[in-house]
Amino acid sequence: xxxxxxxxxxxxxxxxxxxxxxxxxxxxxxxxxxxxxxxxxxxxxxxxxxxxxxxxxxxxxxxxxxxxxxxxxxxxxxxxxxxxxxxxxxxxxxxxxxxxxxxxxxxxxxxxxxxxxxxxxxxxxxxxxxxxxxxxxxxxxxxxxxxxxxxxxxxxxxxxxxxxxxxxxxxxxxxxxxxxxxx
Numbered sequence: 001x002x003x004x005x006x007x008x009x010x011x012x013x014x015x016x017x018x019x020x021x022x023x024x025x026x027x028x029x030x031x032x033x034x035x036x037x038x039x040x041x042x043x044x045x046x047x048x049x050x051x052x053x054x055x056x057x058x059x060x061x062x063x064x065x066x067x068x069x070x071x072x073x074x075x076x077x078x079x080x081x082x083x084x085x086x087x088x089x090x091x092x093x094x095x096x097x098x099x100x101x102x103x104x105x106x107x108x109x110x111x112x113x114x115x116x117x118x119x120x121x122x123x124x125x126x127x128x129x130x131x132x133x134x135x136x137x138x139x140x141x142x143x144x145x146x147x148x149x150x151x152x153x154x155x156x157x158x159x160x161x162x163x164x165x166x167x168x169x170x171x172x173x174x175x176x177x178x179x180x181x182x183x
Contacts, residue, residue, distance in 0.1 A: 030178040031116075031148050031164045033057075033065075038181065040067040041152060042159040045120035048072065049157045051089035056147070057116035058106060065115055068103075070095050092131070093119050116164070118150035126153040126163040128174050136174060142167045149174055 037057060044067070045053040055069040073096050075089040085094065106112040117136075121127070128151055136142055136149060145167055152162040165174040 030180040031166070032180045032182060033116075033150075033164075034182045037065055037067050038162070041118050041150065041162070044069050045152050045154045045159055046157055048120060048122075049154050050122050051075070052091070052093040052120050052122060053152075053154075054093040054095065054117075054119040056103065056114060057118065057150070059113040059115055061111040070099050090122060114144055114147045116148045116150050117144060118152065120152045120154050122154050123156070124153060126151045126161045128163070128165040128176075133173055140172075142174075148177065 054072050057065050060066050072089050072093040074092045074094040077085040077094050078088050149165040153160040164177050164179050166177045168175045
C-alpha cells in the first residue's frame with residue numbers, strides 16, 4: 001500500500017520539492033556507500049526488528065553522507081485506520097508527516113542532497129517488492145527521483161544482505177544497481 005504521507009507530499013510538491021523531469025537522474029554506475037553508513041543502517045534495522053526500519057541517506061553541506069533515521073509510524077496508523085493501513089510495521093513502513101516536511105525543507109535548501117531511502121525487510125530477503133515499487137512511484141514516477149532505494153534483510157535479528165535499486169526511465173521501474181563499498 002502506498003505511504004499516504006508520501007502521496008500527500010507528492011500532491012503538495014509534485015516530483016518532490018520542485019524536481020522536474022530533467023532533474024531525474026538514472027544511476028547506471030555503481031552506487032557508492034561507506035561501510036560506516038552501511039553499519040549505521042544495519043544497526044537501525046536490527047534495533048527496529050521485528051518491525052521495519054526506515055530512513056534516508058543525505059549528503060550534508062560539507063559533502064559527507066549521513067544516515068538519518070525516520071520513525072516508522074505504520075503500527076500507529078494501522079491501529080487508527082486499519083482499513084487504509086492494512087499492514088503492521090512488521091511488513092510496512094510509514095513516515096511521520098513532520099519528518100517528511102523536514103526532509104522537504106532540507107531538499108529545498110539546496111545545501112543537502114537526498115542520496116538514498118532505506119528500509120528493512122524483517123525475516124525476508126533484500127528485494128524491491130511490488131509494494132515497494134508502488135509506494136515509491138504512487139503516480140507512476142518516483143516521488144524522490146534523485147534517490148536510490150536501499151533494502152536490507154534482517155533475519156532473526158541479524159542483518160543479512162542488502163541491495164540497492166535505482167529508477168530506470170527505460171523500464172519505468174526500480175532496478176538493482178551495483179554497489180561500491182568504501183572503507
